[in-house]
Amino acid sequence: MNRIARQWRTLFPRHGSVARPSDRLQGGLLAVVLLLALAALPVAAAFGSETFARQQGQSARQLGERTLVTATLLADGPEITVNGRSGVVGTGEPTEAAWVLPDGTRRVGQVVADEGTLKGHVLPIWVDAAGHPVDPPLSAAAVVIDAAGVGLGLWLAALILLAVGYRLSVFFLDRLRYARWQQEWFAGQDRKTRS
Incomplete structure (x- = not known):
């Protein structure tokens, strides 16, 4: 439950929270990734449906010729x-x-x-x-399996690309946050040594 709550706070930081601009950017990226994943579902289903229609015609033609x-x-x-x-x-x-x-x-x-x-x-x-x-000839079961495989495969490929893109973005945001934190820490150390 703690992990889900943390993801929810990443997606929607509360008003007045100590979230940095990079945290808000990460939340926005996560929202975009989720929306793109949902948008990819009907696109993948359309490709699966097209595959089904094409192969169903091919199966009927083969059954008529063989x-x-x-x-x-x-x-x-x-x-x-x-x-x-x-x-x-x-x-x-x-x-x-x-x-x-x-x-x-x-x-x-x-x-x-x-x-x-x-x-x-x-x-x-x-x-x-x-x-x-x-x-x-191409069987009806093979037509259904091929169509489902194409649709599901495309959607999973889209999810993998989106996940990799998101993780790379978070990696670079973390690098920027750590660099900024290190600069602030060194600046704080310089002030202490001067006093």
Whole structure:
């Protein structure tokens, strides 16, 4: 509670307090930083909203252009490999497979098969209008996560920049206050030695 009260007094020094002009400047800077942080929130939300709208259109377009079909491996997939350090199995590799398009046309080509899969294994793949394997379309969950990440990331970046700027300002104000205090102290010492 004491820290909050101190921040409140920094932001709003009482009338008649012993606050120096630099203290009042620091309070004003803190008020500006808080207002800018609040103003950055709707800007970041607008960028997140724009990202959502753009990617939602991209997702709908991809879902319209791509089709999910079942591919059957014509050869064994890559052998299982284990990394000696982590024990993690590697990723898949291109393997010969066949699939049937929605119009009944049979295609043969390379699909990514996981390690250890055998000939005859079936796996779902996405194909484009020409029947070629493509990446899966952007999902609705990915659209929401990307939009939230962009908005939140921008707002956090703004907060970090504002916090760093404020702390640098306070650092320089403290340096000025200490220099002034030291000058006053030396001036007081000179008066004492002369008397």
